[in-house]
Each structure stands twice: as C-alpha cells, then as structure tokens.
Amino acid sequence: MFMACLLLLNMGVSHAQENITTETQYHQENFYAAAGDSQTTNPVTTGDVITAAKTFKDYAEKNKTLPSTVQVGSQNVTNEQFTYLMSQAILNINNGKTTATINIIEVSSAPNPTGTAKGTLTKSNYVQSASKMANFMKTNGRLPNYVTTVIGKIAPQNIAYAMSRILTFYEENGRLPNYVTVQNAIQSTSSVSTGQGSTSNSNSSGTISDPGLSQYLVATANCQVNDPSIQSLAAQLTNGLNSTWEKAKAIFNWVRDSISYSFYYNTRYGATGTLQYRSANCCDHAHLVVALARAAGIPARYKHGICTFSSGTYGHVWAELYVDGKWYSADATSSRNSLGVINSWNTATATILGTYASLPF
Structure with a gap:
C-alpha cells in the first residue's frame, strides 16, 4: 500500500494516485484542511457549558483534581479552556443571554498557581470574579x-x-445561586498525575523505569533527537517547567503554533528539516513533536490511521506522548487541537493502521 501522509480512500482501498494526481487538484478539491487545517473550533452554546459543568464538578469531587479534558457539546476542550467557557457562561446567564454562544479560545495553564483563600462569595462577588477570569x-x-x-x-x-457548582445549581434550579462557598480542596493539575488510574512507569526523578519505553526515547530515522538544534529547542521550551505534563504541552503548543501545514506525501524533511523550513505535512509535524519530546526525556511515538475530517476520509499520521503513565494524542497539524484533545478529525471512527517507534514512510 502506498503509505502517504494523506491517502484519499476509494471504496475502502487506498488509491492516492487515482484520486489526487497533483497538488493543484488537491487544493481545488478542498482537501487541504484534512490534516493541519487552521480553522477555529466551532462556538459552543451556554447550555452546552452548563450541561458539561455537572460532569466537571463530579470528576473534581471524586478525584480532588480537575479532568484534563471536558466534552462540551460535540467538542473536546482542555480544563483550562473549559474554565474560560464556564466564566463566560456565568456572565451570559447573569446578563440574561442564556442562549448565547461562546467561542472556544486557546488557554494554557497558570505558570505558578497559588492562592489558599476559602470562604463565601456573594453573587455579585463571584460574577465579578468570573469577569476578571474571562478578561x-x-x-x-x-x-x-x-x-x-x-x-x-x-x-x-x-x-x-x-464555577462548576454555580452552573450545576443553575441547571437544577433555573437561577444563579445567591452565594457560593469556595473550598481549598482541588489540587493543581500541574502538580498531579494527568493519567489517574493508570500505572506510571516513571520514578520520582522522572527517569523512565519501564524498559519497554526505551525505544520511544532514542533517535530514529527522521527523528534526530541528538541534533543540537533539537536539543537546544527542547531545553528552551521546557526550561523552568516542573511537571512532565507542562513540558509535553509546551512542546506540543510550540510545534502546533510555529509550523504551518503544507501538502505532500510521506516524510520529506524529518524533524531537523521541519524545524528549519517551518512548514510540513502531518508526517513531518509528527517527526518534530516526537524528536522534541524525546529530547526532553518524554517517551513519544507515531500513530498512523484512517481518519475522517470534515472534507473526507484520509490516511493520517500524528504523535503520541507518554505522560505519567498514559499516552496522549499530540496532533499538531491543526490549531483546533490541544495536547490530548483532537477536534480536527473524528476520533470515534478512526481506524488505526500502526503504532511506531520509527515511522517507516
């Protein structure tokens, strides 16, 4: 089978040459967005946020930490993005705009979360806090x-x-509560494992103790982990960050935001070439994510599958990063995606074709 980064499917069989003969034709048929589109996520409704807040609240109460991702309507967002959505939903409700939509924005974590206050906030107090947060x-x-x-x-x-308790109260009672009691009971997600319930294969010093993961830490074809440019950038991106999750997210966000998408088949540049040219297809995006992660001591691997985008079904490649005992998807080809969250294609219907320490095409 022709192992293209983007394979247009025809009746379940890969026939890239029959369906996409030139790059010009590919653009004309509007398949460019299939792997690495820069489209923004669709807005969600205030009602979607209210419904998701109950799940968010229940998870926090059970685990004493926040979930890493939240399902809002048909989309997945990070807990940081959901915090923004909740603050905006409270403002919408307070202003009588209960049917208003809210745009999903990119929100990273707090670099140094602090604060131990607890007590009661009146309605005007918590609405003011929601406004401060959103702004x-x-x-x-x-x-x-x-x-x-x-x-x-x-x-x-x-x-x-x-805020999740405020919105849950609203869903159950049809009005905002007169006050909310703030509890100092939830751990920062930067100080806890993001893979709760999974067995960690890292010791307290961050060294990988599972020999099966060693293959995901070394240089391979087109993944030049030991190249000075890769080593330097990995060190720069993770400098001052303490948790593996924060390091992984910093690497992912940089590749997603710094490398534009360009169409071609298979690997062309590898990690170092992608860093130099700053434009790549899905294969080379994955090479750079994997190389930077491995250079930072984070196990990383490649996934290859058949994925359905809004424009059609294609072959696709993305990275996965191993953080605190769990593998997280890292598809840096689209601004719609975050570490552990894929919105640019339908993860529920994808067919996985391979998992690799070294991408063979």
Whole structure:
C-alpha cells in the first residue's frame, strides 16, 4: 500500500494516485484542511457549558483534581479552556443571554498557581470574579495564577470548581445561586498525575523505569533527537517547567503554533528539516513533536490511521506522548487541537493502521 501522509480512500482501498494526481487538484478539491487545517473550533452554546459543568464538578469531587479534558457539546476542550467557557457562561446567564454562544479560545495553564483563600462569595462577588477570569484569559491566553477576591487570593483550580457548582445549581434550579462557598480542596493539575488510574512507569526523578519505553526515547530515522538544534529547542521550551505534563504541552503548543501545514506525501524533511523550513505535512509535524519530546526525556511515538475530517476520509499520521503513565494524542497539524484533545478529525471512527517507534514512510 502506498503509505502517504494523506491517502484519499476509494471504496475502502487506498488509491492516492487515482484520486489526487497533483497538488493543484488537491487544493481545488478542498482537501487541504484534512490534516493541519487552521480553522477555529466551532462556538459552543451556554447550555452546552452548563450541561458539561455537572460532569466537571463530579470528576473534581471524586478525584480532588480537575479532568484534563471536558466534552462540551460535540467538542473536546482542555480544563483550562473549559474554565474560560464556564466564566463566560456565568456572565451570559447573569446578563440574561442564556442562549448565547461562546467561542472556544486557546488557554494554557497558570505558570505558578497559588492562592489558599476559602470562604463565601456573594453573587455579585463571584460574577465579578468570573469577569476578571474571562478578561484575563482573553488577554493573556492562559489561566491567572490566582484570582483576588474579597476573601483573598483563590487558586485557579478552586475557582473553576466553584464555577462548576454555580452552573450545576443553575441547571437544577433555573437561577444563579445567591452565594457560593469556595473550598481549598482541588489540587493543581500541574502538580498531579494527568493519567489517574493508570500505572506510571516513571520514578520520582522522572527517569523512565519501564524498559519497554526505551525505544520511544532514542533517535530514529527522521527523528534526530541528538541534533543540537533539537536539543537546544527542547531545553528552551521546557526550561523552568516542573511537571512532565507542562513540558509535553509546551512542546506540543510550540510545534502546533510555529509550523504551518503544507501538502505532500510521506516524510520529506524529518524533524531537523521541519524545524528549519517551518512548514510540513502531518508526517513531518509528527517527526518534530516526537524528536522534541524525546529530547526532553518524554517517551513519544507515531500513530498512523484512517481518519475522517470534515472534507473526507484520509490516511493520517500524528504523535503520541507518554505522560505519567498514559499516552496522549499530540496532533499538531491543526490549531483546533490541544495536547490530548483532537477536534480536527473524528476520533470515534478512526481506524488505526500502526503504532511506531520509527515511522517507516
């Protein structure tokens, strides 16, 4: 089978040459967005956020930490993005805009979450806090380290949990509560395992102890882990970050935001060439993600599958990163995706064709 990064399917058989004869034809048929489109995510409704808040709240109460991702309507978002959505939903409800839609924005985690305040916030207090949160995230693209309120500084994970309880109350009672009690009970996601329930294969120093993972840490064809440019960038991107999750996310976000998409079949540049030219197909996007992750001591591998995008069904390649005992999808070809969250294609219907330590095409 011709192992193209993008294979147009014809009656279940890969026939890239029959269906896409030239790059020009590919663009004309509007398949460019299939792997690495720069489309923004669709907005969600305030009602979608209200419904998802109950699941978010239940998870936080059971695990004493926030979920890494949240299903909102038909889309997956990170907990940081969902914190923004909840703050905006509270503002919409307070302003009588209960049917308003909310745009999903990119939100990274707080670099140094702090704040231990607990106590009661009145309705006007928590609406003001929601407004502060929303404005900060829209301006800075990340969670604040804390929110200053009348009861003191509240950590972002605790204000997020409080907002989920506010929205759950609204769903059950048809009105916003008169007050909310803030509890200092939720751990920061940057200080806990993001793969709860999975067995970790890392020891306390961060060294991988499972010999089966060693193949996902070394240089392979087109994954030049030991190249000085790869080593330097990996060190730069992870400098000052303590958790493996934060390091993995920093690497993923940089590749997603810095490397544009271009159409061609199979590997052309490898990790170092992709870093040099700053434009790549899905194979070379994956090479750079994998190389940078491995250079930072994070096991990384390749996935190859048949994936359905809004424009059709194609062969596709993406990376997976191993963090705290769990593999997370890392498809950096689309701005719609986050670490562990894929929105650019339908993960429920994908057919996995292979998992590799070294991509063979």
